[in-house]
Amino acid sequence: MQQISxxxxxxxxxxxxxxxxxxxxxxxxxxxxxxxxxxxxxxxxLSLKDQVISFSERITTAVLQLFLSKNQLDASIIYPEDLGxxxxxxxxxxxxxxxxxxxxxxxxxxxxILIPGSYGITQNGKIARLGxxxxxxxxxxxxxxxxxxxxxxxxxxxxxxTCDSEIVPNANLIPRLTYSEASELSYFSxxxxxxxxxxxxxxxxxxxxxxxxxxxxxxxxxxINSESFVTPNVVKSVVHTDEIAVLKLNGPGVGFKPGxxxxxxxxxHHSGINIRSVITSQVSINIILNKNEIARARTxxxxxPLSSVSEIIIEDQVSLIAVVGHGMQQHHGVSAKLFTAxxxxxxxxxxxxxxxxxLVSYLIVDQKDTQKAIKEIHQIFFE
Numbered sequence: 001m002q003q004i005s006x007x008x009x010x011x012x013x014x015x016x017x018x019x020x021x022x023x024x025x026x027x028x029x030x031x032x033x034x035x036x037x038x039x040x041x042x043x044x045x046l047s048l049k050d051q052v053i054s055f056s057e058r059i060t061t062a063v064l065q066l067f068l069s070k071n072q073l074d075a076s077i078i079y080p081e082d083l084g085x086x087x088x089x090x091x092x093x094x095x096x097x098x099x100x101x102x103x104x105x106x107x108x109x110x111x112x113i114l115i116p117g118s119y120g121i122t123q124n125g126k127i128a129r130l131g132x133x134x135x136x137x138x139x140x141x142x143x144x145x146x147x148x149x150x151x152x153x154x155x156x157x158x159x160x161x162t163c164d165s166e167i168v169p170n171a172n173l174i175p176r177l178t179y180s181e182a183s184e185l186s187y188f189s190x191x192x193x194x195x196x197x198x199x200x201x202x203x204x205x206x207x208x209x210x211x212x213x214x215x216x217x218x219x220x221x222x223x224i225n226s227e228s229f230v231t232p233n234v235v236k237s238v239v240h241t242d243e244i245a246v247l248k249l250n251g252p253g254v255g256f257k258p259g260x261x262x263x264x265x266x267x268x269h270h271s272g273i274n275i276r277s278v279i280t281s282q283v284s285i286n287i288i289l290n291k292n293e294i295a296r297a298r299t300x301x302x303x304x305p306l307s308s309v310s311e312i313i314i315e316d317q318v319s320l321i322a323v324v325g326h327g328m329q330q331h332h333g334v335s336a337k338l339f340t341a342x343x344x345x346x347x348x349x350x351x352x353x354x355x356x357x358x359l360v361s362y363l364i365v366d367q368k369d370t371q372k373a374i375k376e377i378h379q380i381f382f383e
Contacts, residue, residue, distance in 0.1 A: 021069075023077070024062040031055040046091035050119060050129040057116035057135075065114055075112035080120050083107050085141070087120030087128050094120060094128035096141040096200060104145040115142070137194040140208075144200040151201065151208045158192045160185060160210065160222045163238045163378045167371050171378070173221050174236055181236060182208070182224045184324050184360050188239035202226065230327035234334050235381045237324050238374055242367060244276060245294035245316035246351065247287045249301065249309045255282030257308040267300050276320075277362065279353050286351055288364070291316055318350060319370040321363045323377065329358045338363070341380040347373045 034052060038044050061077055068075045084103030087094035100123065117135030119127050130137055136153060143151040158164075160182070163171040177185070179198035186195045193208075201208065208224035254260055261278065264287070268275060273296065277288040289297055294314055301312050328334050335354060338361060342349055347369045354361035365373050 021062065021066050024059065024066065027055060027059050027062055031059070047126050047128070050091045051127045053129060054116065054119045054127050057118040061114045061116045068112065073112060075114050076109065077114045077116075078107065078109075079116060080138075081125075081127075083115065083142075085120040085138070086123060087130065089122045089124070089126070089128060091126075091128050093131050094122075095130075096120065097123075098141075098145065098200070101141075101145055104142060105147065108146065131194065131196070134194050134196075137196045137199075140197045140200040143206055144204055147204075148206070150206060151197075153193065153208060153210050154218065155213050156192050156210060159212065160192065161237065162382050163374060164240070167374050168378050172382070175222060176227070176229050177222060177224045177236065178228055178326060178359075179224060179226060180357075180359055181324055181326060184322070184357075185237055185239055188241050188320075188322060198224070228326050230331070231325060233381050234327045234331045235323045235325040238321065238378045238381070239324060240319050240321045240370060240374055242319050242370070243291050244288055244318065244320045244364075245291045245314060246318060246364065247289055247294060247297050247301070248311075248313040248315065249285040249287070249306065250283060250313060251308045251310040252283055253308040254285050255280065260306055260308060261285060263304050263306065264301060267304055268297060271296065271300055273297055273300075277353060279351050288320065315350065317367050318364050319367050321365060321370070321373055321377070322360050323381070324360050326359045328354065328361060335361060337380050338377060341376040342373050345372060345376050347376070 031052070034048075034055075038048060038052070058079070065075050065077055084101055084107055086097045086100040088097060115138070117138040119129045120138075122128050139153075140151055160174045160177060161171040162168075162174060165171050179202050182193065183195055183198050186193045186197070197208070200206075205226050209220055210222040210224070211218040212221050213219075249260065249264070261280070264285075265275060273289065273293045275287060275289060279286045279288070287297070294316055298312055298314055301309075323334070323338055339349070339352075342363065342365070347365060349363050349365060351364040352362060363373070
């Protein structure tokens with residue numbers, strides 16, 4: 001801990017000759033005392049874990065305030081506990097309680113305000129994190145609670161485009177997205193927005209405005225709201241992720257034996273494993289999971305009484321490709337164009353799924369075919 005503290009002090013002295021602020025020093029000392037207490041008691045509950053991780057935001061906020069002060073910009077810090085930002089006791093993945101957070105609206109002052117954005121406070125006064133990279137989800141919650149006209153996001157690491165520019169350099173910006181489309185796309189780009197950012201805004205129809213910073217100003221690139229807009233080719237974006245794997249439960253009777261999927265999903269829930277999708281047939285249940293959880297998932301399945309399952313197979317060198325856009329069920333030919341794009345170039349589709357939602361169709365392909373498949377799909381829909 002002392003090494004971390006010294007490192008923070010050293011880096012801050014680069015832009016601030018006077019050293020660290022009293023606030024930052026207090027944050028580092030508080031974290032050190034908390035870690036000592038955990039070491040002494042041996043208690044590292046989910047609640048304490050959230051409390052420890054919350055210091056990353058608290059320390060970052062104190063550093064940002066120091067940086068702004070160095071540049072003659074006064075900024076005040078308001079912590080979620082002082083703001084009255086109340087959340088559920090789902091440690092690590094909490095949800096806003098809007099009725100209980102009524103104090104927020106009158107707790108904000110004028111000027112530049114910095115708020116640590118990764119956590120809220122339970123009704124019992126405990127810190128509960130809102131998930132990974134959840135600052136924009138917090139911003140959406142505060143936008144709703146303060147009845148603001150819109151939520152502005154500046155300079156996303158990855159803008160909303162018709163495709164990843166690293167794969168298709170001439171991919172275009174997407175000017176308009178619905179809440180659902182933006183949420184779907186966010187699952188494929190953890191560097192863009194938090195998947196739950198739209199939750200606080202939907203019922204109030206509060207738009208999200210995405211800006212890029214350019215020439216000392218800002219340029220509006222994408223508007224996200226409740227207005228459904230179907231483009232002529234229906235598809236708005238082709239996205240993918242390599243961070244998935246498929247757990248295949250094979251057996252001649254898995255399609256006839258009731259309860260198999262229920263046993264598996266219940267066991268995964270108790271172990272904190274998130275299921276991204278399920279595709280079934282009479283002889284195979286294919287469960288799409290995060291790649292970093294696939295080995296643990298297989299171990300759990302081996303320990304379950306699944307008499308109809310004769311083999312458990314992992315496919316982990318695969319990619320999940322999605323075409324996203326409202327109107328797929330109402331417009332014929334989208335699936336035909338999708339499969340034509342990959343078939344004409346001899347790309348084998350391992351699994352596919354559509355129809356569960358009006359706005360997305362999925363393909364799972366071998367990773368060696370991923371970029372080729374994306375380029376061909378993008379070309380058939382956008383070029």
